[in-house]
Amino acid sequence: MKLDEKEIAGIIKEISGSDVKKCMKCGKCSATCPAYGEMKFHPHQFVTMVARGKIDELLKDETVTRCLSCFACVERCPRGVEPANVVAAVRVLAEREQGGSNFVPDEVPALIIADKEIPQQALVSAFRRYRK
Amino acid sequence: MQRLGVFVCWCGSNIAATVDVDRVVAEAKVQPGVVFAQDYQYMCSEAGQNIIKDAIKQYGLNGIVVCSCSPRMHEATFRKAAEAAGLNPYMVEIANIREHCSWIHKDKEAGTEKACVLMRAAVAKVLLNTPLKAGESKVVKRALVIGGGIAGIQTALDIADAGFPVDIVEKNATIGGRMAQLDKTFPTLDCSSCILTPKMVEAKTNENIRLITYAEVEEVSGFVGSFKAKIRKKARFVKEDVCTGCGVCMSKCPSKKGLNEFNMGLNNRPAIYIPFAQAIPNVAVIDKTQCIKLNTGKCGLCEKVCTAGAIDYTQQDEFIEEEYGAIVMATGFRPIDASKFDEYSYSTCKDVVTSLELERIMNAAGPTGGVLLRPSDGKHPHSIVFVQCVGSRDVSGRGKPYCSKICCMYTAKHAMLIRDKYPDVEVHVFYIDVRTPGKNFDEFYRRAAEQYDVDYIKGQVGKVWEEDGHLVVRGVDLIANEQIVLNTDMVVLATAIEPDPTARKVANMLTASIDTNDFITEAHPKLRPVESPTAGIFLSGVCQGPKDIPETVSQAGAAASKVIGLLSKNKLTTNPCVAHSDELLCNGCSCCEKVCPYGAISYDTHLINDHGVKETRRVALVNEALCQGCGACTVVCPSGAMDLKGFSNKQIMAEVEAICL
């Protein structure tokens, strides 16, 4: 069953727990984002696009995985919107689609061989955040 | 035999859209004692009031119920109408079917049902009403103004001009308030001191005004027309009437490390000081936490150098007790603490300053003599970034949910003044919205952008950090949809303003209500904006809500005119709905006396004839002039002796029964 954009936006609001309508469009999330330059859509755009139900483009965007989940936007948002939670919810929905992940566990052994210092924590994170 | 009338108001569609007024009328007609019921579109209008008056006369009504808005809105209106038709005004009851019913319901069926219930309760109550007669109380023809900023000064001057004596109580050592700290004022750019200090002098010299500085109101009792206040005048350790303000003590004081509050802590002041050159009164004060003599017993230099002999280390706090007919709150504001927003590095970087600090830096009498210099190294900055809305419109818990209203304009002012005086300085302003409603305000802001080349960037700043002698600002330009990193020399934070922390304490003392942000609530946001719901308490300036100087001065004048109106009266009618004690039931336990917040209950021992048995008993007596009719005594009275006129226990029970029917 295929959900339409508005329905997916509803799920994102639900699982992110974020009230995107509280956004006053100040842009502080994007002002503080250390991954701004790496992401096609910026935190403030995520919030606005989810509020408007424009989800398809967000779901297709691979750079969503560049969000560091550093929660600087969550901490500094004057409206309590929690943009990082919105980004995470979009990413989770993309991962839940069959083949929606752009990072698969098979890639991991090569990473370990390439750099022996990589901590387990990063590898586990990789498994957790990028699924088949 | 009761002959009651019920009048049901539509309030346009406010009530009629959610309440079936015809049904309320029909149900009213079958209530016991009701001989007349009618609805009308606007019962408060002249035509509506005439319906009431005519019905009272035609049907010989001896009690009426008006089903309409809150009694706070129109109870007085309908009482007056009833009185005009010869009915005792206290035979009028209001059933609030708007605020308590139509406005909070969507379902017309439920709304109608509830309106009927409220109507029935009011009918049940009015059946037990008795005619009451209002008493009279005196008006003390003196006003108290709490706060000596521009709001307090203007209010006091206007009251004094009308011929009434006024006391200004100011907690600081000088009057002048925040406005005295400002350099120039928008949108005309006239010098703040030049327009304020003459008013300060006027306040000092006006024979109707008494300045009580370095003082705080400690206790207030009484009620409109007859308040009693106890004022603590803190020890200055300097005789106010002897000090000439020469300032020699300041230059000789060896304890020089006190933070200069007037300069927002940007430089230091000695332990004995005059806050600023134009201070009123121009009298020194000793900071007792900092003074060496007061803390160790040694030193005493200021006493030695004072040729006037004004120093007195033994001075104690003094108390002034005075009666007032009216009290004006003008407690003002302060900027919020910017260190709550340390992503901007306010706590750790000296060159990150608040707008009020910049105001001092720009001021000719400020720590840099009005020369724009970086606080860290005293060098000339080449670039400045302004960040607006720091803590305003913030619901995260760190800031304030409201717009502070003045920041857009003062930021434009700062930006413009800097560009005007130092054309080599680049100025960037990060803004969310530029809000400039006000006469010549938007033109002013546009001038900053267009003529003075101030770079307005729509977006916010996320982080400020210091590196290699300059500041780095990471922000976003939402129009260009890009994150930008700017190197700059100074960052200025437009911090939100909040009510002065004393406001809450003062409001509690005056039983004036405050909102969730500690602003004082108006009696009506549109129609009674300078009065508190507590009679005799008036509001002036930012204590009521954020406002700029022109607005503050207008409101100060408005508050003064209300005070003058009150003080012009010789007598006030008092509320007859006061407590009274049935001496046959009273057992003299003192419970009521203990809970009375107004000190209205006393005890008397006298001979009582209890159904033929004569004995001497101790019984409660209510001073009707002091009683405010709060009813606390009736609740605690164990014997049921204490009752409230107009809200008797029987009446309340009748209402409850009518609701539960």
Add this chain to the structure above:
Amino acid sequence: MNYSYYPGCTLKTKAQDLDFYGRESAAALGITLEELPEWQCCGAVYPIARDEIATKLSAIRALMAARDNGTPLVTLCSACHHVLTRVNGDMQRNADIRMKANNYLKPAVPYAGETRVIHYLQLLRDEIGFDNLKQAVKKPLKGRKIGAYYGCLLLRPSKEMQFDDPENPHIIEDFIKALGAEPVVYAMRNECCGGYVTLKSEAQAKENVDLIIKNARAHGAEELITACPLCMYNLRAHQDGSMPVRYITELLYEALGLREGGAADET
């Protein structure tokens, strides 16, 4: 004083220093860290999506074990601390998650977030006290200019973590002071190191690390300390080696004089 201790997987592998120095120092300070007998990986990232329950279970198991042990749960790794604290918060405040997790785990006594999760630094500050720690220091780290690197996970979101002022924290600075060294305060100490994105883009992580190290150096830091193995990795991997980075516990171990005090050093 007894505490349950949750080391987490990284401290058993790549971050054995963090663990070893932490345990030895705690023992020297009279604190017994009792490792939970059957802990599992906490999951390394907190599952933000509210409908994710299964990914929170292993953290809940650890929290429950500490509850049954009757002791607070001490963590050292920032990521574990972050996950355990937030999942614990969910169990306290989110009735839906609490119900589903309890229904699945079926513990003898349902779990509702009763365990107190404390970070090793909080243990030092609140249970031992930095003043007492200062007294216990045998070899003060005099003259060393040390920058605290907090990263994100200990501090944010502050409403849930309740760790320190999220924008101007000072617990590690106070710790550094207690050890006799000079803390160097710099603004980038709470900005992200790049985290696990380093697996995807080393360049992105390096960009972050550059900003942090440049800023720390500009303020005179000669070395950095951190409590997070992933921060440690990024800070070490994406610089030229001129800025030494150590774990907080190693510094403590050194200041307590344990390195030359005969305690068995890690081999």
